[in-house]
Amino acid sequence: MRVSLIVATRGRDRELGALFESLATQDHPDLEVIVVDQNADDRLAPVMAAWRDRLALRRERTTRAHANHARNLGLALARGAIVGFPDDDCTFPPGLLARVLAGFAADPSLAILTGPAASPAGGLGSGRWRTDAGPIDAGNVWTSVIEFNLFLRREVALAMGGFDERLGPGTPLGSTEGNDLVLRAVGAGHAARYDPAQRIVHPDKRLTPVAVERAALYARGMGFVLRRHAVPVRVWLPFMLRPVGGVLVSALRGNMLAARYYAATLRGRLEGFLTPGAARGLPLAALAEA
Numbered sequence: 001m002r003v004s005l006i007v008a009t010r011g012r013d014r015e016l017g018a019l020f021e022s023l024a025t026q027d028h029p030d031l032e033v034i035v036v037d038q039n040a041d042d043r044l045a046p047v048m049a050a051w052r053d054r055l056a057l058r059r060e061r062t063t064r065a066h067a068n069h070a071r072n073l074g075l076a077l078a079r080g081a082i083v084g085f086p087d088d089d090c091t092f093p094p095g096l097l098a099r100v101l102a103g104f105a106a107d108p109s110l111a112i113l114t115g116p117a118a119s120p121a122g123g124l125g126s127g128r129w130r131t132d133a134g135p136i137d138a139g140n141v142w143t144s145v146i147e148f149n150l151f152l153r154r155e156v157a158l159a160m161g162g163f164d165e166r167l168g169p170g171t172p173l174g175s176t177e178g179n180d181l182v183l184r185a186v187g188a189g190h191a192a193r194y195d196p197a198q199r200i201v202h203p204d205k206r207l208t209p210v211a212v213e214r215a216a217l218y219a220r221g222m223g224f225v226l227r228r229h230a231v232p233v234r235v236w237l238p239f240m241l242r243p244v245g246g247v248l249v250s251a252l253r254g255n256m257l258a259a260r261y262y263a264a265t266l267r268g269r270l271e272g273f274l275t276p277g278a279a280r281g282l283p284l285a286a287l288a289e290a
Contacts, residue, residue: 001030001080001081001082001101001104001105002030002031002032002079002080002081002082003028003030003031003032003080003081003082003083003084003097003100003101004032004033004034004074004078004079004080004082004083004084004154005023005031005032005033005034005083005084005085005086006034006036006070006071006074006075006078006083006084006085007019007033007034007035007036007074007085007086007087007088008036008038008067008070008071008074008085008088009035009036009037009038009039009044009070009088010037010038010039010065010088011039012088012089013043013044013046013047015088015089016035016044016047016088017047017050017051018089018091019086019088019089019090019091019092020033020047020051020054020055021091022091022092022093023055023092024051024054024055025092025094026092026094026095026096026097026098028097028098028101030080031055031056031080031097032056032057032058032078032079032080033055033056033057033058034058034060034074034077034078035048035057035058035059035060036060036061036062036070036071036073036074037059037060037061037062038061038062038063038064038065038066038070040063044059058077060073060074060077064170065170066165066168066169066170066171067163067168067169067170067177068162068163068164068165068167068168068169068170068171068177069165069170071085071162071163072162072163072165072287075154075157075158075162075287076158076162076287076288076289076290077289077290078154079154080154081153081154082100082101082104082151082152082153082154083151083152083153083154083157084100084150084151084152085147085148085150085178086148086200087147087148087202089202089203090148090200090201090202090203091200091201092200092201093118093199093200093201096198096199096200099195099197099198100113100151100198103193103195103198104151104153107191107193109191110153110191110192110193111152111153111156111185111190111191111192112136112150112151112152112153112156112182112185112186112190112191112192112193113151113152113192113193113194113195113198114136114144114145114146114149114150114151114182114192114193114194114195114198115149115194115195115196115197115198115199115200116129116130116146116149116196116198116199117129117146117148117149117199117200117201117202118199118200118201118202119201119204120201120202120203120204121204124199125201125202125204126202126204126205127143127146128142128143129143129144129196130143130144130194130196131196132196133193133194133195133196133197134193134194135191135192135193135194136182136186136192136193136194137186138183138186138229138231138232138235139231139232139235140194141179141182141183141186142179142222142235142239144182144194145178145179145182145194146178146202147177147178148200148202149198149199149200150178150181150182152181152185156185156190157181157287158286158287158288158289159188159286160181160184160185160188160283160284160286160287161184161283161284161285161286161287162181162284162287163177163178163180163181164177164180164181164281164284166281167180167221167224167225168221171221172217172220173220173221173224173272173275174214174217174218174220174221175217175218175219175220175221175222176218176221176222176224176225177221179222179225180225180228180229183225183229184282184283184284187229188283207257207258207261209257211261212257212260212261212264213264215261215264215265215268216264216265216267216268216271217268218265218268219243219264219265219266219267219268219269219272220268220269220271220272220275221272222239222268222269222272223239223268223269223270223271223272223273223274223275224272224273224275224278225272225278226239226269226272226273227272227273227274227275227278228278228279228282236273239269240266240269240270240273243262243263243265243266243269244262244266246258246259246261246262246265247259247262247263247266250262
């Protein structure tokens, strides 16, 4: 079964080479990698040239610095039965693609298969992750989905309109676009499943001043998607209360950087949740093949 991996990239080259190295070791004979280059320069040319003999690579360029726009460009070009969207700084452990394909083969009705982030140091990576495998719904999608470990049947991804370009990096609603896509698909009757053993390695998020600056941006996307899909109070309220506790505990411990991070997270989630027109434009128009 052909697999298409769409890599939206900007500002990285060495990391992209590490991703290619991990893909070459998957030993999958029908793999295409579509690199959507958002760089203004030609930094990727030597990386692509170095790997053309070992991977089926295609490079597309866009002047728009927008992750979901780039992913949708690649999705329209993809020809694999299964599509995935690895980040340009993640790596696939040996056997990852074989596990993904076995999951889809075992259940022909399955449209979406996800897994958690793995830390380069071992164990699970940044974020809150479910420990149990099973179907994904509006209650557990928040601990079941990350974009770089999200695989879909291509026809479903196209029918859903791909990723919503109102969301994600490059927009004021800077995250949670994968959760939104999964929830739209589940709402349309497609089956989605989470596998905690399907792990892709990604650098852990560190608490830095830059992370604090980005916290509100990322949290705004989550608040927006919580509101868009009208999840019950029991689902969205804990996401508003946890940052309050984080502020208080961090301040008591004298960790003011963490306190600022949680305060920015709370502010962002509230701003996103209160953004008008969350459901405007849904359902998205189907994405046409290029």
